[in-house]
Amino acid sequence: MIVFPVQISDHVLRRTNVNNVSLLAESTRHKLALSIDFLSIDELYIGLMTRKTDLLPGTLDMLILKTLTRGPLHGYGIALSIKSASEDVLTVEEGSLYPALQRLLLQGWVKAEWKMTETNRRARYYTLTAAGRKQLGHELSQFEQMIAAIGRVLQDA
Secondary structure, eight states, rough: OOOEEEEEOOOHHHHHHOSSSSOOOEEEEEEEEEEEEEEEEEHHHHHHHHHOOOOTTTTHHHHHHHTTTTTTHHHHHHHHHHHHHHTOOOOOOOOHHHHHHHHHHHHHHHHEEEEEEESOOOOEEEOHHHHHHHHHHHHHHHHHHHHHHHHHHHHHO
């Protein structure tokens, strides 16, 4: 039996008769981990086609670098800061955040050191380097050019 995490609309949820399924409410959608055996093709298609909006390539790195201009943070603090600054529009998941932080470390754009958190737990705190500040300026410039270009295309439409 193969299990996929899928998001399914309320409409499909009402039509799906499955016992012992735990639900996690998330705004107007529900996440379910269901066996494919329980889903019809239509339900599976709808569930798999419902996905979160992707960022433009490189945007996550830019957001992390910008967040670190405010001071050193651990990974969870970075994710919370981005979510808060975007008024809950952007949510950075661990599966995206930590590989991005590792990439930034390898590039030399951030440095990391282990410290104790406010709750007395050990966490890796990330700090922006001089090279990271320079890269942030470059990425912001490219991002602004991309947004301006998209804006021009949308004006002509």
